[in-house]
Amino acid sequence: MAIMIPSAISPDVKSNAERHIFEWFENAKGTEDWIVLHSLGIVNHNKYIHGEVDFFVMVPMLGLFALEVKGGRVKRTNGIWAFTDKYGHSDMRVKGPFDQAWDGIYSIRQSLSNKLDTAHKHLEKIFFGIGVMFPDVAYASVGIDEEQWQVFDCNDGRNVRAFVERIAEGAIKGWKVQYGDVTLKNRPTVEDVRYLASILRGDFDMALSLRVQYNYTEEKIISYTANQFKCIDQLEDNPRCLIKGSAGTGKTLLAIETVKKYASRGEKVALFCYNNLLARWLQQYFEKQVEDLRPIYVGTFHGYLMKVAQQKNTMVKLPDSAEQIKLFFEYELPAMVSDPLKLQGGIFDRIVIDEAQDLMTEEYLKCMDSMLRKGISRGKWIFFGDFNKQAIYADDMIETNYIDMLDKCTSYIRYKLTTNCRNTQYICDQIKVVTGFDKDIQYESMIQGTPVEYRIYKSRDDELKELLTILKELSDNKVENGRITILSPYKREKSVVSMLSRVKVENYTIPVSEEITFNTIQGFKGLENTVIILTDIESYEDIKLAYVAFSRARSGLYVLHSKVAHDEYNQICIRRFLNG
Numbered sequence: 327m328a329i330m331i332p333s334a335i336s337p338d339v340k341s342n343a344e345r346h347i348f349e350w351f352e353n354a355k356g357t358e359d360w361i362v363l364h365s366l367g368i369v370n371h372n373k374y375i376h377g378e379v380d381f382f383v384m385v386p387m388l389g390l391f392a393l394e395v396k397g398g399r400v401k402r403t404n405g406i407w408a409f410t411d412k413y414g415h416s417d418m419r420v421k422g423p424f425d426q427a428w429d430g431i432y433s434i435r436q437s438l439s440n441k442l443d444t445a446h447k448h449l450e451k452i453f454f455g456i457g458v459m460f461p462d463v464a465y466a467s468v469g470i471d472e473e474q475w476q477v478f479d480c481n482d483g484r485n486v487r488a489f490v491e492r493i494a495e496g497a498i499k500g501w502k503v504q505y506g507d508v509t510l511k512n513r514p515t516v517e518d519v520r521y522l523a524s525i526l527r528g529d530f531d532m533a534l535s536l537r538v539q540y541n542y543t544e545e546k547i548i549s550y551t552a553n554q555f556k557c558i559d560q561l562e563d564n565p566r567c568l569i570k571g572s573a574g575t576g577k578t579l580l581a582i583e584t585v586k587k588y589a590s591r592g593e594k595v596a597l598f599c600y601n602n603l604l605a606r607w608l609q610q611y612f613e614k615q616v617e618d619l620r621p622i623y624v625g626t627f628h629g630y631l632m633k634v635a636q637q638k639n640t641m642v643k644l645p646d647s648a649e650q651i652k653l654f655f656e657y658e659l660p661a662m663v664s665d666p667l668k669l670q671g672g673i674f675d676r677i678v679i680d681e682a683q684d685l686m687t688e689e690y691l692k693c694m695d696s697m698l699r700k701g702i703s704r705g706k707w708i709f710f711g712d713f714n715k716q717a718i719y720a721d722d723m724i725e726t727n728y729i730d731m732l733d734k735c736t737s738y739i740r741y742k743l744t745t746n747c748r749n750t751q752y753i754c755d756q757i758k759v760v761t762g763f764d765k766d767i768q769y770e771s772m773i774q775g776t777p778v779e780y781r782i783y784k785s786r787d788d789e790l791k792e793l794l795t796i797l798k799e800l801s802d803n804k805v806e807n808g809r810i811t812i813l814s815p816y817k818r819e820k821s822v823v824s825m826l827s828r829v830k831v832e833n834y835t836i837p838v839s840e841e842i843t844f845n846t847i848q849g850f851k852g853l854e855n856t857v858i859i860l861t862d863i864e865s866y867e868d869i870k871l872a873y874v875a876f877s878r879a880r881s882g883l884y885v886l887h888s889k890v891a892h893d894e895y896n897q898i899c900i901r902r903f904l905n906g
Contacts, residue, residue, distance in 0.1 A: 327352060327353055327354065327355070327357060327358060327774065328351045328352060328354055328357040328358070328360040328361070328362045328383075329358075329359075329360065329361045329362065330348065330351065330352050330362050330364065330774075331361060331362070331363050331364070331523060331527050332364065333774075333776075335348045335364060336365075339365070341395065341397055342397060343395050343396070343397025343398070343459070343461050343462060344364075344365075344380060344395050344397070346461060347381065347395055347459060347461060347486065348364055348381075350484040350486045351381070351383075351486050352774050353751075353774070354484075354485075354486050354487045355487070356487055357385075357487055359385075359386045359516050359519070360383065360384065360385050360386075360519075361383075361384045361519050361520070361522075361523045362381055362382070362383050362384075363379075363381070363382040363383075363384075363523065363526060363527065364380070364381055365378060365379075365380065366378065366379045366381075366382040366430075366434070366526060378430075379392045379393070379394070379427070379430040379431075379434065380393055380394050380395040380459075381393040381395065381459075382430075382434065382526070383490055384514065384519040384522055384523065385490060385494070385514075385519070386513075386514055386515055386516045386518070386519050387510075387513045387514070387515070388453070388490070388491070388494050388513060388514075389452065389453035389454050389455060389494055389497070389512075389513060389514065390431070390434075390452055390453070390454040390455075390514070390522075391431075391454065391455050391456065391457060391490055391493055391494070392427045392428075392430045392431040392434065392454075392455075392456045392457075393427065393456070393457045393458070393459055393478075394423040394424075394426050394427045394430070394456075394457075394458045394459065395458075395459045395461070396409050396423050396458065396459070396460050397409075397411065397460075397461060397462050398410050398411040398462055398463075399462075399463065400460055400463055400465065402422070402468075402469075406418055406419070407419045407421075407422045407423070422471070422472075423458040424456065424458055424471055424472045424476065425471070427456035427457065427458060428456055430456075431454050431455075431456050434526075435450075435452075435454065438450070438522070438525065438526075441525050442525075446518065446521055448511060449514065449518060449521075449522065451505070451511070451512060452512060452513075452514055452518075453494075453497070453501060453508050453512040453513055453514075454497070455476075455493045455494060455496070455497030456476065456493070456497075457476050457477070457478060457489060457490070457493045458472070458476060458477060458478070459477075459478040459479075459489075460477065460478065460479045460480070461478070461479070461480060462480060463479060463480055464479050464480055464481055465477050465479040473496060475492050475493065475495070475496035476493060476496065540805065540809070540856050540857070540881040540882060561708070561739065561741060564738070564739040565705070565706040565707075566705075566706065566707055566708075566736060566737070566738035566739065567707075567708045567709070567738060567739050567740075567741060568682075568709050568711075568729075568732065568738055568739070568740050568741070569708065569709065569710045569711075569740075569741045569742075569743065570711065570712070570713055570740065570741070570742050570743065571710070571711075571712060571742065571743030571744075572712055572743075572746065572877075573712060573748070573749075573757075573873065573874070573877035574746040574747065574748030574749045574754075574877055575743035575744070575745060575746055575747065575748075576743065576745075576747050576748070577680060577710040577711070577712070577743065578604070578608075578680050578710070578852060580710065580743075581597065581678050581679075581680045581708070581710050582597075582608070582611065584678055584708055585597045585612075585619075585621050585624075585678050586615065586619040588675075588676055589618065589619050589620060589621055590618050590619055593675040593676050593706075594622050594673065594674050594675045594676075595621040595622065595674065595675065595676045595677070595678060596621055596622065596623040596624070596630070596674045596676075596677045596678070596697070597612075597621045597623070597624040597625075597677075597678045597679075597680070598623075598625070598626065598627040598630065598677065598678070598679045598680070598685065599625075599626060599627070599679070599680040599681045599852065600626060600627065600628075600681040600684040600685055600851075600852075601626070601681060601849070601851050601852045601853075602626060602849075603834065603835075603836060603845070603849060603850065603852070603853060604680070604681070604851070604852035604853055605624070605625045605626045605629065606835075606836035607836050607838075607853065608624050608625070608680075609624050609625060609836075610836055610837060612624050621678075622674070623674075627679070627685050627690065628655050628659065630697075631655075631659050631660065631662075631663050631693060632659065634663045634666050634667060634670075635659060635662050635663050635666075637666065638662070638663070638666045639662075642662075656687065656689065657689060660689040660690060660692065660693050661689070663693060664692065664693070664696070667693055667696035667697050668696050670696070670697065672696070672697065672698055672699035672700065672701070672705070673697055673699075674697055674698050674699060675699050675706060676698075676705075676706040676707065676708075677694060677697070677698050677705075677706075677707045677708075678707070678708045678710070679707070679708070679709045679710065679711075680710050680711075680852070681710075681711060681851070681852055682709035682710055682711035682713070683711035683712055683713045684711075686709070686711075686713075686731060686732075688731065691731065691735065694707070695735075702735045702736055703735055703736040704736070713729075748854060748877070748880055749773075749877060749879065749880060750773045750774060750775025750776070750880075750881060751773060751774050751775060752774065752775045752776060752777050752778050752883075753775065753778060753876060753877070753879055753883050755778075756778045756876060756883070757873060757876045757877055759895075759898060759899060759902065760866050760869065760872045760873075760876065760895065760898060761869045761872055761873045761876075762869070762898075762902070775881055775882075776881070776882060778883045778884075778885065779796075779883070779884045779885070780884075780885045780887065780892070780895070781795075781796070781884065781885070781886050781887075782887065782888070782889055782892045783886055783887070783888060783889075784888075784889055786822060786825065789822045789861065789862070789886055790822055790825045790826070792886055793812075793822055793823075793826070793859065793861060793886060794826075794828070794829070796859055796884050796886075797810075797829055797842070797859075800857065800882075805856075805857060805882075806840070807830075807840060807841050807842045808838065808839065808840040808841065808842075808843075809855060809856035809857055810842045810843070810855065810856070810857045810859065811834060811842070811843045811844070811845065811850070811855040811857070811858055811859070811878070812831060812842065812843070812844045812845075812858075812859045812861055813844075813845060813846065813847045813850055813858055813859070813860050813861070813875055813878065814844070814846060814847065814860075814861045814862045815846065815847050815848075815862060815863070815864075815871065815875075816846065816862055817846060818833065818844055820862075821844070821861060821862050822861050822862055822886070823844050823861065829842065830842065831843065831844050832844070833845065834849075834850065834853075843855075847860075847871055847874055847875045847878075848871070848874075850874075850878055851874050853878065854878050854879070854880055855878065855879070855880065856879075856880050856881050856882060857879065857881065857882035857883075857884070858875075858878045858879035858882070858883050858884070859884045859886070860875050860876070860883070860884065860885045860886060860887075861886045862886070863885060863886060863887035863888065863891050864887070864888050864890065864891055865890070865891055865894060866891060866894050866895060866898065867894075
């Protein structure tokens with residue numbers, strides 16, 4: 327992945343072509359030492375008062391390359407270039423993009439010669455080249471002012487690395503004619519590239535604030551999530567579907583869209599989940615929808631069973647202890663509603679279940695069979711879940727257990743979601759580190775984002791100090807309070823959050839507060855926020871809980887862990903390094 331300066335493309339950039347190319351460089355493999363300057367302004371341009379190069383690519387041991395980008399339709403008639411965008415707006419110019427690129431690279435070299443210090447004067451003779459990128463069209467070179475190897479078009483896919491390397495190879499011939507053979511002295515080192523970046527970025531770059539970076543990340547998350555909706559159409563002809571996906575693959579949003587789709591057709595649809603907070607969020611969401619798009623029931627599966635039980639017996643009373651409550655919901659409640667559900671006679675045409683990994687037991691499936699028209703075997707249902715990683719409430723259930731259980735009931739189609747559209751790549755990488763799940767799971771993001779920050783504490787007072795520092799940094803960067811959630815494996819009274827006095831932190835509720843919020847990791851399962859601060863991390867032994875915790879963050883993740891947990895984290899990293 328290339329080093330992008332600035333690290334995120336400005337939201338003000340309107341060109342989709344530039345946005346795509348920025349992402350391709352950002353995610354290009356084998357470019358870790360490359361530095362790519364986007365929208366490089368040239369104050370001392372040799373043709374204009376002020377010029378600009380779309381992408382200036384500096385590659386160690388290769389050279390410097392100025393790239394112009396032209397999206398949409400491209401046409402040249404009688405020497406006049408015309409560029410037409412998707413809205414039909416045309417821009418006509420006498421000077422073509424190849425000439426623009428040459429003007430840009432020569433202007434940059436001239437500017438650099440005046441700024442190089444004594445130790446870097448050799449960079450005046452650095453190898454360079456130009457290219458033009460037409461990502462939306464198939465472009466065939468037809469003039470003597472350009473070469474095909476200088477062209478990137480739709481046939482190149484996303485392979486920007488190969489394009490730059492092709493430019494370098496093609497430019498050698500022209501360089502030999504003008505300057506002689508290309509030697510190592512004409513190639514920049516890693517240090518040279520970094521030095522040049524330090525000179526050039528001062529002309530154009532102001533580091534984007536965390537708030538701007540988070541905003542941009544959120545925009546991209548929305549666009550990638552929309553791409554997941556194609557899954558719904560692909561499952562149109564299948565009445566029974568098991569949809570598997572890791573945290574962040576858009577399962578909840580797909581469940582919502584599925585419900586709206588079938589409710590609009592007049593089906594009696596139920597949307598069930600496990601987590602109470604997620605249920606309240608879903609309820610709030612559907613309250614804002616027109617009636618034709620609402621399910622006839624939305625909420626927790628246990629909530630629905632309690633509703634049925636109370637209709638039969640108004641004196642349903644929960645046990646006192648947590649262990650007894652667990653047994654009540656798992657066994658006593660399903661048995662209590664068995665007959666009433668059968669009498670209802672399949673009240674739902676279709677059931678959609680989010681967090682299905684926490685609800686797939688023999689007892690619950692029997693209840694679903696009774697409430698669903700034609701039952702589990704012949705009825706219509708869609709189960710969304712992370713059947714191996716997020717079943718933190720299941721008793722040592724593994725994916726094969728769930729599959730075997732369903733296989734005994736009926737036939738169905740399986741579909742796997744593989745694109746992470748919630749978390750940045752930095753967050754995905756750390757999830758893989760602390761859990762080791764990457765060996766059996768595809769967990770990649772198209773969004774680079776900002777690095778995950780770990781803070782070590784030696785005492786509770788020390789942790790409080792670190793937490794206050796993080797909150798101040800976010801405040802200084804004008805990150806809105808409502809986009810920040812603090813999570814802990816403990817309830818509030820046992821968490822470091824209980825020690826906060828100068829900062830207002832509300833318990834996470836639905837509707838969501840505009841203040842900084844707090845919740846337990848377990849209680850926040852199925853939910854997310856822009857910035858997550860994990861506190862009170864004493865160990866990484868419970869990898870499923872760690873998986874849930876880390877994957878709640880969309881853009882920013884801070885981890886406050888003890889010295890013991892930090893040492894444990896280092897050992898995990900060492901083991902992963904040794905095991906490849």
